[in-house]
Amino acid sequence: MKILVLNNGSSSVKYKLIDSDTKAVLAEGGVEKIGLPDSFLKFKKPDGSKQVIEVSMPDHKEAIRQVFKVLTDPKDGAIKSVEEIDAVGHRVVHGMEYFNKSVLITPDVIEKIKECYPVAPLHNPANIIGIEAVTELLPTTPQAAVFDTAFHQTMPAKAYMYALPYEYYEKYGIRRYGFHGTSHRYVSKRVCEFLGVDAAKQKIITCHIGNGGSIAAIDGGKCVDTSMGLTPTEGLMMGTRVGDVDPGTLVYLMERLNIGAEELQEIIQKKSGVKGVSGISNDMRDIEAAIAEGNERAKVALDMYEYRILKYIGAYAAALDGVDIIVFTAGVGENQCDLRERICKHLGYLGVTFDDEANKVRGEEVVISAPDSKVKVVVIPTDEELVIAEDTAELVKG
Ligand code: AMP
Numbered sequence: 076m077k078i079l080v081l082n083n084g085s086s087s088v089k090y091k092l093i094d095s096d097t098k099a100v101l102a103e104g105g106v107e108k109i110g111l112p113d114s115f116l117k118f119k120k121p122d123g124s125k126q127v128i129e130v131s132m133p134d135h136k137e138a139i140r141q142v143f144k145v146l147t148d149p150k151d152g153a154i155k156s157v158e159e160i161d162a163v164g165h166r167v168v169h170g171m172e173y174f175n176k177s178v179l180i181t182p183d184v185i186e187k188i189k190e191c192y193p194v195a196p197l198h199n200p201a202n203i204i205g206i207e208a209v210t211e212l213l214p215t216t217p218q219a220a221v222f223d224t225a226f227h228q229t230m231p232a233k234a235y236m237y238a239l240p241y242e243y244y245e246k247y248g249i250r251r252y253g254f255h256g257t258s259h260r261y262v263s264k265r266v267c268e269f270l271g272v273d274a275a276k277q278k279i280i281t282c283h284i285g286n287g288g289s290i291a292a293i294d295g296g297k298c299v300d301t302s303m304g305l306t307p308t309e310g311l312m313m314g315t316r317v318g319d320v321d322p323g324t325l326v327y328l329m330e331r332l333n334i335g336a337e338e339l340q341e342i343i344q345k346k347s348g349v350k351g352v353s354g355i356s357n358d359m360r361d362i363e364a365a366i367a368e369g370n371e372r373a374k375v376a377l378d379m380y381e382y383r384i385l386k387y388i389g390a391y392a393a394a395l396d397g398v399d400i401i402v403f404t405a406g407v408g409e410n411q412c413d414l415r416e417r418i419c420k421h422l423g424y425l426g427v428t429f430d431d432e433a434n435k436v437r438g439e440e441v442v443i444s445a446p447d448s449k450v451k452v453v454v455i456p457t458d459e460e461l462v463i464a465e466d467t468a469e470l471v472k473g
Contacts, residue, residue, distance in 0.1 A: 076161040076471065077101065077154065078464040079146075081139075083165070083205030085197060086110055088138045091460045092146060092153055092160070095468035098461060102146055102153035106138040116141050120151045135201075136208040143212065162217045163209050164467030166257070166459065168198035168307075170222035171248050177225065177466035180206055180218040188220065194248065194305055219467040226256030229297040234394070237304075251309075253301035255283045255405075259291040261462045262404045262455040269440055270400070270451060278395040280388055283457065285405030286314035286357060290384070292391035300394050302387055308343055311387065312380045314357030317347035319383070352376040359407050359414070381414060385421050392425055398450055401427070404457040409438045415454070419443065425450050 076096065082089040089105040104118025114132040119125055128145075132138040143157050154160070165180070169191040178184055185206065191199050202220075209218055227235075235251040236244065243249040259281045267274040279293040288311040291301040302310025302318075312318045320343075329339055350357040353376035355365050365373035392398045401422075402408075403415055412434050419429045426449025434443040436454070444452040 076468045077159055078467045079160045079163045080460045080463045080467075081163060081165050081205050081209070082460075083135060083201045085201045088135065088142065088205065090142050091464075093460060093464035095464045100460075104142070104145065106132060106141065109133075109135060109138050114138070116145065118145050121153070126151075134208075135204045136211060139205070139208045139212060157213060160213065160216060162219065162467050162471045163213065164219045164221055164463040165202060165206055165209075166223070166463060167202045167220040168223045168254065169195035169252065170220075170224045171252065172228070174220070174222045174225050175228035177219055177221040177463075177470060179470045180220055184220060194252075217467075217471050219463075219470045221257060221463040221466050223254045223256050224252040226260040227251075227253030227291070227298045227301050230299060230301070234300040249305055251301070251304045253289065253291065253298070254303045254307045255287070255289045255291075256298070256301075257459040257462045258283045258404060258457040259289075259293065259298065259301070261459065262402045262457055263291075263293045263296070265440075266400055266402050266453050266455050269453065269455065270442075272399075277399045278397055279400045279402065280391045280395070280398050281402045281404065282384060282388070282408055283405045284311065284384065284403070284407040287316065288313050288318075288384075288405070288407070290387040290391060292394050294395055300391060310383075312352075312376075312383050313348045315345050315348045315350045317343045317351070349376045349380055352379060359411055363411075363413070377414075381417055384418055388418075388422065388425075398425060401450055401452045403443075403452070403454050409454060409456050412437065415443060415452075419452055422450070422452075427452060 078093050078095050080091045080093055086109045087105060087107050091100055092102040093100055106116045108114040109132050115127055115129045117125060117127045130141055132141060146152050146154055147156055167188055171191045173187040188199055188203055206218060237250060239249060263279050263281050264274060267277060274296045281291045281293060283289050287307055289301055289303040292299050308316050310318050325339060348357060349362060353362055353373045355361055355373055362373045362377050366377060416434055419427055428445040428448040430443055430445045433441055438456055441454050442451060443454060
């Protein structure tokens with residue numbers, strides 16, 4: 076089946092057209108700056124080259140219309156007509172406790188995604204705008220929602236509850252939900268296929284470390300804990316997000332700077348993390364370059380970033396009562412060989428021994444632990460879009 080996978084942000088749309096049977100990516104691209112005068116669409120042509128088209132896209136409907144135009148372009152398009160799209164799969168960020176798996180979109184599903192707005196004010200409204208735009212443009216094409224939070228719904232209460240008054244959980248659904256669930260699900264399943272082991276018997280720690288980052292503890296295929304919380308701000312130090320911080324600090328900052336929720340949000344989401352500490356960038360490549368030039372703050376930022384990953388791996392090895400497999404994925408996990416090496420060389424206490432040669436690979440499936448290692452450490456490039464396409468195809472087939 077030909078599945079169009081859409082990831083709608085507040086001013087962007089990323090798309091991939093995937094053949095769910097062969098897993099082939101037939102077309103991919105994205106729209107940025109929707110609603111701004113300089114909005115543009117970029118996409119990969121069949122020969123692999125990239126093209127950028129500047130075109131006015133005042134809203135998501137127009138953006139998706141432009142995506143359809145490119146997809147059906149007589150010269151560079153992957154399909155002749157939009158009728159060839161069998162279904163559309165949407166990445167939806169927050170499903171609270173409503174969704175523990177992917178679902179076909181119905182009016183009731185749309186209502187529930189809207190009920191999650193208060194806990195995902197930046198993401199879920201954009202996801203709904205995308206769903207509504209597709210409904211208008213392709214009214215008879217089935218659509219599915221695949222949630223970032225769904226995979227983590229198997230966590231036990233001791234892992235997902237916050238020690239706040241219980242009524243806030245009951246009234247407002249305040250608890251840990253976790254994100255990047257589609258990625259943690261994909262890499263934890265894929266690593267078992269890759270190693271030829273039975274997923275039901277493995278204790279796995281998956282490290283999704285990119286610009287956003289989260290770690291999950293997975294026992295027999297089920298998530299038992301994860302580092303992100305009610306929002307994607309908790310846990311690891313990220314590109315620009317703060318991660319774990321004493322909640323008292325936030326109250327103190329609000330008082331000290333005399334700021335409200337919006338300004339605090341800006342600080343913890345966009346001005347913190349690697350960028351905030353280093354004062355340089357949220358990109359680890361820039362941080363490594365700055366360290367090479369002797370920048371001390373960049374070194375502190377990188378040390379903090381790695382230390383948090385190590386602490387979570389230790390915590391989740393304890394939560395799982397041991398660990399069989401550790402997976403690295405996402406931009407940093409797939410590409411930063413030096414970081415992987417430094418982390419693995421701190422995991423000797425778990426029985427990890429390291430293969431320096433194997434670790435030189437970037438962006439490929441590879442075992443980076445030595446053959447005698449008690450714990451297998453593996454790099455698995457993530458593929459959230461493939462999971463969305465496969466879930467969507469399965470739901471449509473019924
Ligand atoms: P993601 O959010 O998964 O796309 O990851 C983005 C981050 O991955 C970037 O900010 C970089 O820090 C890191 N990254 C991506 N590509 C590379 C690379 N080739 N080498 C080192 N780091 C990379």
